[in-house]
Amino acid sequence: MDVVYFAWVRERIGLPRETVETQAETVADLVAELRAREARYDAAFEDVSALRVALDQELSDFDAPLKGVREVAFFPPMTGG
Amino acid sequence: MDVVYFAWVRERIGLPRETVETQAETVADLVAELRAREARYDAAFEDVSALRVALDQELSDFDAPLKGVREVAFFPPMTGG
Amino acid sequence: MDIRVQEAAFDAGAELNAFTNAAQGAGAIVSFSGIVRDVAGGLNTMTIEHYPGMTEKALTDIAKQATDRFDLAHVMVIHRFGDLGPDEQIMMVATASRHRKAAFEGAAFLMDYLKSRAPFWKKEITQTSADWVESKAQDEDALSRW
């Protein structure tokens, strides 16, 4: 599964994109796996209420199932316009 | 007192501007005087609810006093923009 | 504040750029332009009559109200009179503000008041007819929201 990061999430984790081998059933499960890996992930995902998630480029939420998903993106609330 | 007309009021009365000698105390009194003059004035002022009036270039109403007023304008509702 | 009542055509794009330059630091710019629409029967000419003197006063007053109420950094109103053909620009307003909400509301306020309070009258001339455009009850109603 491809996992991509934007803005300060990308900066905290230190990379824009990685491929993750996971059996996580939901986004929240994936976040728990990532946080357990290393301090920089733990720091980036400390407050998920400050984060947004997109599954295959559609906005989604942290309860959503990952079955069939190829790309998960984590980022802060958008500030376009 | 200068009296000016715009749009279809001007067309019905047949002139854009005239000087009127009047002792009318209010706009409504002036309208009554004009209507008594000739059929074209009577036709133009038949339905004052379809008309607007400005006194010295400020929107006003038909009850307004004419004391001190130099220019009275009659016209249909505006359609700018 | 830039208020113009003129017979000559204007270039909306050039006006938008000039307005944006004049409003440096504003962040949010909204423009509205009104274009002559064709009508059933084929429009030859739209003739716009106005009340010289009162028009400028009314537009200045409306623009001042909008500036104060929405804390606008800059306001522009251009309105033409005389004979216009289909697809010509009739008028344009622009507002500049730090925030998009104020810029949008300022421009909508300007347009609502301009429609019902500035002394312009439109006549649509086709091959077979010449009719004064009638005001709409909804245009007067639009003022009640402000």
Added chain:
Amino acid sequence: MDIRVQEAAFDAGAELNAFTNAAQGAGAIVSFSGIVRDVAGGLNTMTIEHYPGMTEKALTDIAKQATDRFDLAHVMVIHRFGDLGPDEQIMMVATASRHRKAAFEGAAFLMDYLKSRAPFWKKEITQTSADWVESKAQDEDALSRW
């Protein structure tokens, strides 16, 4: 519908004129442009990051929703990414409709959704700081009116 996500600068005035020509018969055109504002400390650069692929999909989806909901004759969205200096154009939306109310509401709707639903992030870089712009609660709240 004209949706562009690009690094290059654009000319808002030229875009407004091209949009107006493309929307012939519409009568009412509204545009919004967003400009880089200076910040306390003096802005060197605003860097805009986006999510290639998702950005285009999100903007197209928002523009389709606006078109259907407000019966728009034409919609344009241009949004830049990369490094911008003070007073540069960040983005622009334009709407065309027969009626001014729909053109205004369509443009305000586009902006509200674009602000909170299109994947762009802004970073403000001065001599002494580099801060991601934080989203505002009021931007999320603005969606509730639609």
